[in-house]
Amino acid sequence: MATGNVISLDLSCSWLHGNIPTNTSLFHLLHLQTLNLSHNDFDYSEISSGFSRFRNLTHFSLSDSNINGKIPYEISFLSELVSLDLSFNPLVSLETPVFRALVQNMTKLQVLSLDSVEMSTIVLDSLKNLSSSLTSLSLSDCILQGNFPINIFHLPNLQMIRLSKNPSLAGNFLTTNWTSLIEYLDVSETSFSELLDSIGNLNGHIPSSLSNLVRLTRLDLSSNSFVGEIPAIVNLTQVSFFDLSNNQLAGPIHSQGSRLQNLVLIRLNNNSLSGTIPSWLFSRPLLEYVQLSDNQLSGHIDEFPSKSLSIFELVNLTDLQLDSNNFSGIVEPYMFAKLIKLKYLYLSHNSLSLGTTFKIDSPISKIFLFNFLRTQNELSYLDLSENKIDGQIPSWISEIGKDSLSYVNLSHNFITKMKQIPWKNLGYLDLRSNLLQGPLPVPPSSLRVLLISNNQFTGEIIHSICDIIALDVLDLSNNRLRGTIPECIGNFSPWLSVLDLRNNRLNGSIPRTFAESNWLRSLNLNNNVLEGAIPQSLVNCTKLEVLDIGNNKINDVFPYWLGNLPELRVLVLRSNKLRGSVRVFEPKESFHKLRILDLSINNFSGNLPARFFEKLNAMRNVGADEGKLRYLGEEYYQDSVVVTLKGTEIELQKILTVFTTIDFSSNGFDGEISQVIGKLHSLRLLNLTHNHFTGKIPSSLGNLAKLESLDLSSNNLAGKIPKQLARPQFNTIQEDSYIGNLGLCGFPLTKKCGNDAAPTTFHEEEEEAESSSSWFDWKFAKIGYGSGL
Numbered sequence: 001m002a003t004g005n006v007i008s009l010d011l012s013c014s015w016l017h018g019n020i021p022t023n024t025s026l027f028h029l030l031h032l033q034t035l036n037l038s039h040n041d042f043d044y045s046e047i048s049s050g051f052s053r054f055r056n057l058t059h060f061s062l063s064d065s066n067i068n069g070k071i072p073y074e075i076s077f078l079s080e081l082v083s084l085d086l087s088f089n090p091l092v093s094l095e096t097p098v099f100r101a102l103v104q105n106m107t108k109l110q111v112l113s114l115d116s117v118e119m120s121t122i123v124l125d126s127l128k129n130l131s132s133s134l135t136s137l138s139l140s141d142c143i144l145q146g147n148f149p150i151n152i153f154h155l156p157n158l159q160m161i162r163l164s165k166n167p168s169l170a171g172n173f174l175t176t177n178w179t180s181l182i183e184y185l186d187v188s189e190t191s192f193s194e195l196l197d198s199i200g201n202l203n204g205h206i207p208s209s210l211s212n213l214v215r216l217t218r219l220d221l222s223s224n225s226f227v228g229e230i231p232a233i234v235n236l237t238q239v240s241f242f243d244l245s246n247n248q249l250a251g252p253i254h255s256q257g258s259r260l261q262n263l264v265l266i267r268l269n270n271n272s273l274s275g276t277i278p279s280w281l282f283s284r285p286l287l288e289y290v291q292l293s294d295n296q297l298s299g300h301i302d303e304f305p306s307k308s309l310s311i312f313e314l315v316n317l318t319d320l321q322l323d324s325n326n327f328s329g330i331v332e333p334y335m336f337a338k339l340i341k342l343k344y345l346y347l348s349h350n351s352l353s354l355g356t357t358f359k360i361d362s363p364i365s366k367i368f369l370f371n372f373l374r375t376q377n378e379l380s381y382l383d384l385s386e387n388k389i390d391g392q393i394p395s396w397i398s399e400i401g402k403d404s405l406s407y408v409n410l411s412h413n414f415i416t417k418m419k420q421i422p423w424k425n426l427g428y429l430d431l432r433s434n435l436l437q438g439p440l441p442v443p444p445s446s447l448r449v450l451l452i453s454n455n456q457f458t459g460e461i462i463h464s465i466c467d468i469i470a471l472d473v474l475d476l477s478n479n480r481l482r483g484t485i486p487e488c489i490g491n492f493s494p495w496l497s498v499l500d501l502r503n504n505r506l507n508g509s510i511p512r513t514f515a516e517s518n519w520l521r522s523l524n525l526n527n528n529v530l531e532g533a534i535p536q537s538l539v540n541c542t543k544l545e546v547l548d549i550g551n552n553k554i555n556d557v558f559p560y561w562l563g564n565l566p567e568l569r570v571l572v573l574r575s576n577k578l579r580g581s582v583r584v585f586e587p588k589e590s591f592h593k594l595r596i597l598d599l600s601i602n603n604f605s606g607n608l609p610a611r612f613f614e615k616l617n618a619m620r621n622v623g624a625d626e627g628k629l630r631y632l633g634e635e636y637y638q639d640s641v642v643v644t645l646k647g648t649e650i651e652l653q654k655i656l657t658v659f660t661t662i663d664f665s666s667n668g669f670d671g672e673i674s675q676v677i678g679k680l681h682s683l684r685l686l687n688l689t690h691n692h693f694t695g696k697i698p699s700s701l702g703n704l705a706k707l708e709s710l711d712l713s714s715n716n717l718a719g720k721i722p723k724q725l726a727r728p729q730f731n732t733i734q735e736d737s738y739i740g741n742l743g744l745c746g747f748p749l750t751k752k753c754g755n756d757a758a759p760t761t762f763h764e765e766e767e768e769a770e771s772s773s774s775w776f777d778w779k780f781a782k783i784g785y786g787s788g789l
Contacts, residue, residue, distance in 0.1 A: 005031035012038040012061070019045030027053050038063035044091065049074040061085040063113065067092055071117075076101035082108055087115035087138065096123045103129045115140040115162070127152055134158055140186070141165035148192075150174065153182075160184035164220065167191060178209040185213070186220040188243065193224035206244070211235045222246050222267065230254055230273075243267040245291065253278050253297075265289035269321060272296055277311065287314050291321040293346055300329035310335075317342055323383065324349040343404070344381035352387075383409040385430070390414035410434070411451070428636070431455065432475075440476070443468060449636045453477040453500070461485060461506075466492035473498040473637050477524070484508030485530075490537065491515035498637045502526040502548070509533070510549065514540050522546040522632075522639055526572065534559045543567055545632060546639050546655075550574035550598065558582045558604065563590030563615070569632065570596040570641060570655065574663070581606035584615070592617040596641060596655070600665040600687065607671035608664070619660050619680040630657045644687060645709055646736070661685035665711065668692060673712075678703045685709045689740075692716055697744075699724050710737050718743025720753045 006029045019042055020026065027050040035054065038061045047067055051060070052074035058081060068091040076098060078084075084106070086092060094117050109131045120143040128149045130137070137152070140162050148163065148171030159181050163169060170191040193204055205228035206221060213219075218241040229251035230244060237259045245267045252275030253268065263284045269291045276299035277292070290311065311320070312335045320339075323346035331352050336342070379401035393415055405423045411432040421429065421441050429443070430451045439459035443450055447468050453475045460483035461476065471493045481504040489499065490513030502524045509532035510525065520541045530552040538544070538559075545567050554576040562568060563585035571594060582604060584590070591597075595618050632639040632655040639655050644663055652659070660682045670692040677686070678700020685708060686701075693715040701710070702724020710725075710733045721738060726747050735748045745753040 007031050008034040010034070010036040011040070012036045014040060016040035016042070018043050020048050020050075022048055022050045024050070030054065030056075032057055034059040036061045037065055038085065039065065041066045044068040046070070047072055047075065047092070051075065052077040054078065056080060059083045062089065064088040069093070070095060071098055073098050073101060076105045079105045080108060081106050083111035084109065085111070085113040086117055087113040090116045090118070093118040095121055096126060100126045100129075103127070107131050108133055110134055110157075111136040113138040114142060117142055119144055124148060130155065132156060136160040138162040139166070144169040147171060153178065153180065156181075158182055162186040163190055164188040173207050173209060175207045175209050178212050180213055181215055182213050183215050183238075184218045185216060186218065187224070188220045188222040190224060192221070193226040193247070206231055208232065214238070217241065217262070219243065232256055234259055236260065238262055240264040240286070244271070246270045249273060251275070253281075255280070257281065260284065261286075263287055267291040268295065269293040274298070282311055282313060284314070286316060288316050289319040290314070290317065291319065292325065293321040294324040296326060298326040298328070300327075312336060312339060315339070315341070319344040321346040322350065323347055326350065327352060341378060343379055345379070346383045348383055348385045348387060378404050380404050381407040383407070384413070385409045386412040388413065390416070392417040440481075445469070447471055449473045451475045451636065453479070455479050457481060459483070461489075461501075463488065465489075469493050471496055473634075475500040475637060476504070477501060478503045480504065481506060485511055487511045487513050489513075491518070495519055497521040497543075497634070500524045500637070501528065504528055506530060510535050512537050514538055516540045519543055521634075522637070524548040525552065526642075527551040529553055531555060536561065538562065539564055541565065546570040548572040548641065550576070550642075552576055554578060558599075560585045567593060569593050569618070570639070572596070572598045572641060573602065574598045575601040578602040578604060580604065582608060582612055584609055584611045590615045594618060595657075595660045596643075597661070598643070598663040599667065600644065600663045602667055604664070605668035605670070608669055608674055610674045610676040613674055613676040613680065616680060619662075619682055621682060631655055632657060643685060645685065646711065658682065659684060660706075663687040664691065666690040670694065672696075673698055675700045677701065680704065682706055687711045688715065690714045694718070697722055697725070701725060702727065705729055708732055712738055712741065714740035716743070717741040719745070721746040721749065
């Protein structure tokens with residue numbers, strides 16, 4: 001007899017909005033067994049304890065529903081649950097007491113999905129008590145930390161395990177007797193490669209025991225640090241997704257793979273693999289994605305054992321990435337004739353040559369030999385960078401991909417002319433480092449990234465750029481552009497994050513139209529002939545990290561109000577006509593993230609107030625991640641800056657987030673150097689040369705253990721150089737750092753002071769000094785540099 005009770009309710013994707021009050025009629029449906037509230041918007045409300053009333057609930061989902069706060073303890077009362085999905089709610093957190101109760105009470109649980117739920121405090125040993133009925137465990141991007149319990153891999157019914165995007169999560173795989181029902185294994189972007197009991201953060205090999213997982217369809221071990229060779233995978237006959245990219249694997253790709261008939265994707269890029277592409281890879285009938293870039297693979301791309309054993313016979317191929325290897329041979333147009341589904345093609349950074357199949361009646365550029373691309377009607381990604389392509393881009397190129405092409409990279413060639421940009425739906429265009437001349441081409445309104453730096457474009461910035469309302473990155477630097485910057489540049493795209501117009505011949509004033517709530521992160525107008533004042537509408541750029549307006553003719557006072565920008569890290573005002581004193585913006589957080597400050601070659605004057613330096617919190621604190629190489633910038637654009645080191649201008653082509661410098665040289669500052677500068681413990685470069693500073697050098701400068709370069713020359717300083725600056729960590733600071741101060745004496749100057757003794761040595765600090773003094777040279781070798789003018 002029917003009871004009329006509601007036992008299943010699916011309100012997913014129902015545009016629900018607002019919180020769920022505890023007195024809602026929903027909680028009267030006490031017989032519910034299935035409740036799906038996923039993909040709604042509950043306006044950052046917390047998970048109600050009222051859900052604990054559903055004691056018969058077996059399936060519960062709040063996935064991607066915009067909830068907030070801690071998962072309540074009462075959720076653990078749902079002891080009948082078979083499936084629990086709270087994933088993709090990044091503002092939700094789960095603490096150990098609740099998780100332990102959840103694991104202990106939900107003895108029937110088969111599916112547990114907590115992706116993107118914050119679980120940083122979870123004691124991972126509590127995972128050991130998960131139900132033996134568990135078939136799916138998904139804990140991606142949960143900030144898990146520590147060692148993953150190896151016994152989880154023994155769960156008898158486990159079919160799926162996803163632990164990706166937890167960089168502090170370490171673990172081991174079973175190495176013997178590993179037989180399992182696992183079909184899906186993803187530990188990408190973790191530290192599973194680390195040997196848990198090792199000394200010195202050594203990394204381990206991929207265990208051959210993985211080949212025992214005969215039901216595996218997806219294997220993703222990418223973005224770890226696995227070393228050694230790829231083990232034999234001959235038994236993984238069901239695998240369709242195979243990703244070992246971004247590791248430290250070496251040796252050849254295993255020659256035994258003929259039984260992998262279901263392979264759809266193979267991704268091995270960013271390793272150190274060598275040898276040739278094994279022939280079994282060419283006969284996988286379902287293969288769509290081949291990504292082997294950034295290795296040391298070799299061989300002639302046009303020489304295969306037979307026509308059937310050719311990568312160009314993979315008719316389902318949509319993504320072919322062979323760039324940055326050692327392939328050689330001749331690329332002929334006919335090779336691509338069967339790849340009608342191809343969307344992504346990477347061949348750059350090899351030793352490939354273009355064929356000469358077509359008859360050429362007159363001298364013509366090699367790019368005409370790419371007529372075969374006309375047949376690629378579905379092509380969406382085209383990368384022909386660094387291929388020595390020269391001459392004018394031919395008109396037929398507009399036929400490539402027709403309306404499907406979204407990415408074009410022709411950078412680092414010798415292209416001289418482009419009449420127009422023909423692709424209507426293009427999102428990314430990279431023409432950097434060519435020989436393009438004439439006026440800027442009219443860009444399509446669909447663009448999100450436009451990179452045309454390092455060319456010879458002339459004329460003005462066209463106003464039609466302001467029609468690209470979704471533009472994210474605009475880089476027109478290092479050209480010969482003239483005229484004024486269009487006023488619309490400041491507010492045409494709310495998504496614009498990078499605007500780089502440096503090294504042109506632009507004049508007039510900086511636009512005053514920077515709108516509220518914009519996303520501008522980097523603004524570089526260095527080395528133009530801009531005049532006028534710094535526009536105060538820049539205060540609307542609350543996400544601004546880099547502001548470089550150096551080497552112009554800006555006529556203004558110190559823009560203290562820029563201290564109100566909460567994310568500002570780099571401020572370059574060098575070589576302008578700025579004047580007056582350096583004022584302090586009163587809020588406590590003023591300039592608190594600033595790491596690079598260059599006010600050199602201006603007309604500033606007066607004392608430097610101690611309060612100004614007290615606000616530079618980022619320079620005061622030595623970060624915990626000092627040993628990690630992280631740079632300012634984003635996927636398609638890398639910030640750079642010019643610094644002066646011992647009188648030489650050096651371009652940092654990448655900016656390390658830990659790099660810290662102050663350059664106030666060539667101004668009219670006077671008074672004593674503030675003792676507070678000695679509290680800026682992360683400072684690497686300090687340049688105060690060519691000012692009118694008086695008094696003694698503050699002994700507190702000896703606290704700057706990270707200091708690599710100090711220039712106090714050409715001032716009016718007097719007295720004895722502090723003995724603290726004779727410590728071994730300052731052995732890079734020589735006599736030229738102090739010359740031009742007639743009243744100074746003492747080491748390292750040859751002028752001795754009265755009753756002078758030999759300089760004090762600090763043997764106990766020599767070991768620290770040795771590691772510190774090498775930092776600057778090593779980092780610059782990694783970054784690369786170029787001399788300034």
